[in-house]
Amino acid sequence: MAKRTTKKTINLDFAFFTHLHDFYRANKGRIRTYYRELSKKFLDFNNPDHNPKAFLRQPQFEALEIYIFLKEYLDNAPVHQMFKDWSESTGRFEGRTVSNQTGQVQLDVLKQASKDQYEAVFNRMRDHADGRLYANYIFALTMGTGKTILMATCIFYEFILANKFPKDPKYCHNALVFAPDKTVLQSLREIQTFGLDKVVPPDYVNFLTAHLQFHFLDEACTALTTLDQSRFNIIISNTQKIILKRQNKEKTPIEKLMGSGKPTYQADSVYAQAADLYGFDQPNDDDSLTTNQRFEKLRRLGQLGIYIDEAHHAFGKQLANDMGIKSTATSLRKTVDELASSLERVGTHVVACYNYTGTPYVGEEVLPEVVYAFGLKEAIDKAFLKKVRINGYSNTRTGEFVEVAIANFLQHNSNQRHEGMLPKLAFFAATIEELQGELKPAVEAALTKHNIPSSKILINVGDAKITSNDDIREFNRLDTPESEKQFILLVNKGREGWNCRSLFGVALFRKPKSKIFVLQATMRCLRAIGTAQETGHVYLSEENQQILDAELQQNFRISLQEMQEGGSDRIPVKTYIKDPPPKIKLKRVRRQFDLKEKPLTNGINLELNKALKPENTDKYRLIHTEQEGLSIKAAARSKTREEDLTHIRQKRTFTKITLVAEISRYLNKSPLTIEGILNCTQEGVERILEAVNEFNELLYDWVIPHLFNELYEISEDTSSEEYEVELVKLSKDGYYKLSAKESLVVSEAIAGQDASKSFHLSHYCFDSEPEKTLFWNLLKDGRVKKLYFTGMLTHGQSEFYIQYIDPDSHAIRSYYPDFLFQKDDDSWVIVEVKGDNKVEDPVVQAKQKFAKQMAEDNQMTYRMIKGSEAGAGQFSQLLM
Structure with a gap:
């Protein structure tokens, strides 16, 4: 392949992976509809916004999101194919829009002078990937952000999904983890010793504990003891323990006759050499390769995922020189390709190769297969x-x-x-x-x-x-x-x-x-x-x-x-706990619903005549309106023509059998019982069929609810108990260590005479200027008796939280509101400060719904205030 004659500087801000991440953020809700429920559950368990006890850090969780996005939404597509679809707005990227950092403006970044820069790299990358049998991804997370834990989390996710969907080819049944040298190899022991319950939902911990098989190849003489065609093996090895090597000398006639000496592996895969960018150092085509026991055992494992730590070691001589690493005469990448070819021949495959490294750069360029990056400064x-x-x-x-x-x-x-x-x-x-x-x-x-x-x-x-x-x-x-x-x-x-x-x-x-x-x-x-x-x-x-x-x-x-x-701009803050810590009394309301069957009566009246009145069916009709001009005046409206096109709507035509079956499914009754009930209604089955075939919606909005009320009675039993919660839990040291921007830290010492109204901790660390402004305004208002900032302790340091049901996963989450204050009439108000563009977010709305319910049960008030209003001092509505 010809060498490039020109180079183009590819800036991190214009690398493809940044736009891939932008696309994910802008379309996350729609993307999640393609995910399996188990994938959603795994993500939500590790999401710090949903689970306050989530273990993963932000870069680890974001990388996990992209990992699952590539698998569930893009079906392990190669990066060059993703780029093609993205640039042409086809496939899963059809109609794509990309948001800027604030989420306010949509733009087509491809038109902003980046197209030529990308094509220079990605055309070459597409050529390199043509002969590859697996997708190759690079996760570039800077040192110290937890690449090893991320790698372990991804493997655990793969195995849970592979167990649930064993025939799906996109999940790994086994994992091979490569380390470049002994120092890194020792650090990878954390995969084996790591408490998997920190990143795995509780329902699946026992399964993984019982089925994981670790194979740690830290010595040259260590044999790989995996069972052929077994699953859930994690093989952790130095690259030199498995890598194919050149046959250094000719076999003697005796060795050829007796078959002695090192066994020879005959490579037959189609492999496009990528020496131009990655500098792969491959054995020549005419050279023979020596294999070993560990490589041969790997060829007998199905659906193998390959994970390479410190992946710049795997990219050959050119990159090794750039990274200050002595390049060897063999290539890990060659070994991976030949392994993929071997598995392909026996009817299985390498699912993908996941490379973890510290930087997305090689000299002046960005590695084109990077799918996520988190930099040093960030x-x-x-x-x-x-x-x-x-x-x-x-x-x-x-x-x-x-x-x-x-x-x-x-x-x-x-x-x-x-x-x-x-x-x-x-x-x-x-x-x-x-x-x-x-x-x-x-x-x-x-x-x-x-x-x-x-x-x-x-x-x-x-x-x-x-x-x-x-x-x-x-x-x-x-x-x-x-x-x-x-x-x-x-x-x-x-x-x-x-x-x-x-x-x-x-x-x-x-x-x-x-x-x-x-x-x-x-x-x-x-x-x-x-x-x-x-x-x-x-x-x-x-x-x-x-x-x-x-x-x-x-x-x-x-x-x-x-x-x-x-x-x-962030400083460490030791915030000391006031002794005794303040407590408030809350009421826990328990609602129990009992469902009792009513005795069946003949002649049930479904009131279909009422259901079919225009005021009840207008919402089901398809009405076409035609108006001249844009005027909204009455004279213009009088010229509007309306046409009822309800007859062209797609409708399901029910028969007696399918009607009975559908109602039985909802009411948990046998079809024979439902058939008898319908026959005895005042309207009769034929009249019911006529109504629901005209408007299918009537079956679910009218008929089934009426039958339910005739068959069942719901009674509600409410009980309550009073309990105390600590706004801050005592720690053994008497303080908590936090960090925050210096400008957003407020100490008790600078509050003056108003300090006695607040500060259950010696320092408050606010997240934003609007929060800080609202705090000072409330503190100085004479109508406020007590004021606590509760939004800074969100990881189990406080018992004051509100449980809500996540609208997407339907799981129970914990939410820590920002402020709690007592007015001069002794009533309490819970306040949340939310960015203007987040107020209508479904999760925010769910938090608000349950917070209002909790506040009402406790004779409190819950208020949400926009950040722009809080920052401008518009807080009077909180004291009404």
Whole structure:
């Protein structure tokens, strides 16, 4: 394939995956109608808007939404086919519209100068995918946002659906998880140890627990022990344990005769080489490939889903060089393609290949098969990662650099523990000799000045002569409260897959061989810990600081300054609980409905003559009106011509048998009983048939309800009990850690004499300026006796919530309103501040309905106020 002669810069804002996500957001309601109920249930269980105890973070849940969207709505279509349908507004994208970020304006982004940019990449991608037997998707989530948990959640979802619909080819019956190296392989153990009840609805936990079979191939000699044609296997392996390899030497005549030596795999799949963009490094067509026991066992498993962690390793030499990874002479991608070909020949298939990586970029371009991306700056801004502070040092020697780095680290992290764990600082050396000869002595000397024993140091260099098994065990338990190690000295370790949340600092004083290593090492200390957004400290030489800035630009399209500014508008807040916490008394109303059968009577009158009066049937008629001009004056209306076209409506013609069957279905009576009742009505069966065949709607709106009232009697029994709820639960520490924009944090101290009317917590963290404005207006109003902001504790820290039924899934959800205040007449008012464009949302309306019912039962008032009104000080309706 010819190399490209020109390159076009593809900006993240104009990448296809952004428009795919826009389409999903704009059409979510319609898209969900295509989903199976089990898929909806799985999504809703993990949706933080529906389930306050949902475990997944926003990027994880959004990626899960796209994962299920690709499967249920787009039927695992390849990305190039999705793009074609999207660009032409055909197939499932027919009549598509895309919303801007506020959801207010619809536009066709394809017309905004992005078409040419896309075609350059996607035409090439379509060519590359022609010979591929499976869809290939890339999920680009920045480090620390939980790719491993996301991967596990997707696999659990696949298996639940595969069990329910075993013949559906779009669900995975088995999962193969690839890691590029041993460090990442160890991090993937979390799939096996992760509490699946956190992301799996309770009804399916026992099934998965009983049927999941884990196969962890961490040693070269480990055999794969899956049963042929078995299901629900999760095979977690280093790529080198399964990958096809070149036959390095000719078999000897004896080996050929006796069949000894490594078995040979004859590749016969049609594979379009994508060396242009991905740089796949494939064995030549004439080369033979050696297979192994694990590859052969995989060929005997059906409907295999392949999940590749740190997927940039799988894309070959060009991308490996860009990412600072040594490329091998074999390709994981070749192995996946040959595996797909083998499964195809025996009547099954690879369902899809799901790649998880940290960035959607390769140099100047966006990987075209990215379907979801969540960037570094966005993760910091939304407090999914620590904030970062870069400390640069020029013209420093090793000892000086180490000394000032440790002193600065201790200044910010001395005598602290986070989730019971000591904060840690990692030093990276370029070589083992450099670590032993320079770095270790310098660290020991610096710690001596602070009276810190050398036992706080841990060394991990990958050499058994220096790093013992005890050191490896200590390294693996760094993220536990029991670990007393605090200064970690590394050589080429922890670049990927090191999930140490208690790492609060990294230091690099020498230029490494790989520039990307500076970025990868820097990001190790950004994993979030605790409920507030902490700060990670990075210590770099001046040269490494410049390298980091360049790598951020290339891989994340942000500058070093933007990275440090990310999340700066959010601050950690410790909000202390007032003792005793306020309580309010509520009334729990229980309504029990009893259904009793009435004795059957002859001669039931269905009052069909009344049902057939024009005022009752007009709503069923199809009326055509014709008017001259646009005037609405009476004279013009008099010229309007009307025509009744009801006779052309599509109607079902009932017979006596089908009428009896339909009514029996609704009234839970045998057809013989229903037939007898209809025969004994005053109208008779023939008259009923005539009426319902003229207007089918009468059967459901009139006949069946009348028969129900004649056959059954409903009685309602209402009881109530009074109980107390705490507006905030006591925590063992006496406070909760939150984070919020500094401008939206209000403390009791600045409220002055009005503070006594409010503040069941020392600080209120508002979500928006309208909420904050409404708070101050209510606090200063003399008609308000008590005022509590209740919208900041939404994850089980408060007992004050309202249960409602979700209109889509029909599941019970919990809703935490924004304010609760008491007027001077001692009555209580519940207030919700809602964005103007959200007021008519079905879910918001459902919350309002149940909140009003709860308020009425408790002699309270529920009010919803638009954000624009709250922000403008228009709140008088709340006090009426």
